[in-house]
Amino acid sequence: MEKDVSVAHADGSESSIIFKEVLSSEAEIDSIIGRPNSRVLAKVTNRLDDLCREFIGASPFLVVSSSDSQGRMDCSPKGDPAGFVQVLDDWTLAIPERPGNRRADTFRNVLQNPKVGLVFLVPGKGETLRINGTARIVRDSWLREKLAHKGIVPELALVVRVEEVFAHCTKCMVRSELWKPESWKPECMQFTIASAMVAHGKLELSVQEMQAIADERVRTSLY
Template sequence: MTTRIETPEQLTALLGEPLPRARDKVRPALHELDREWLAASPFCLVATSAADGSCDVSPKGDPPGFVRVLDDTTVAVPERLGNKRADGYRNVLSNPHVGLISIVPGRGDTLRINGRAHLVGDAPWFDDMVVKGHRPVLALVVEVDEAFHHCAKAFMRSRLWHPETWDPMAVGSRPQIAKALERPEDSIEELERYYGTQYSTGLY
């Protein structure tokens, strides 16, 4: 029989109360160590939710420091060329609440930022976000409500940074997935060319 958990009291009874150091670590502004973390991070996840509750989590990546600190309570995430779906950005237009998880390769701990966001099509600081001669298409500006560091247990359990556990061919290749689910009219040869050198040279 499946036992559903439907109240905060049931959840607390199962998990217990957080230790004070975990409960109280949330900060309303960035610390200098948070700035250093963002300067070293080339990758983050952006979680959004539309007004109707539908959700999206989108990966963002660029050279380290791409998430720009505008001040102690504001960061900006640049947007580059993509598939133009803009699921998360459409969510922000109806619900500004977002969550970020910033990752430094090889580190198990992460920096989490929760706040309210808006979109900008240009700003003076776009000049500082130029990569290979290209300015961002737009930027997600996040006003920080909460910032805190998260422990490494998930990365340790998954052994994510252990190369000996990696098996990238355990699932179909990107061309094979595209052929089956997205572009059945294209040949595998065409898709392999597209997702090879052509794909990597068109990042910006």
């Protein structure tokens, strides 16, 4: 094990938390949590079979992880009616780009480092589907038309060449009670897109003013 090293942040500050036992090898990990059994290792495949296609077709939500050439990470949520991600063949899927905040974090990362990770969720389903692969930003008209929603054709699509596919078990969903409405307590939270933008962006707007702008953006950009 190694001692922790302070990390400088973009604003010049450093974390004051020091950890004395930081793992630095796979052997240390294995000695603590053990090795996966043969069934877990064998569940990884490299193609989208009928089971994977069914799950993707039922999923209205996924998270795309990517990183730039310096390893700076990003996770971007994507959502639309179930089936919005199209499986083109056993090794290829396409994710439409819908109107959003125009940050294009995933696209900018893919230009530098095409490796991406995807996690698909289906509401009420305990299992998730994890996919790792290589992405490209595509504008082919035939594909964009295939990904149209309510007659509106996306300008871009993220096409992923699948390299690893595997199901993730239900334990995290069971522990988190994610799909149990009685466990939800969103009314206890002060966090909203408006409060976060005002606080983090140091905007000279009230939270109410920012919320009105955000609500109008949702009203006019969704279809």
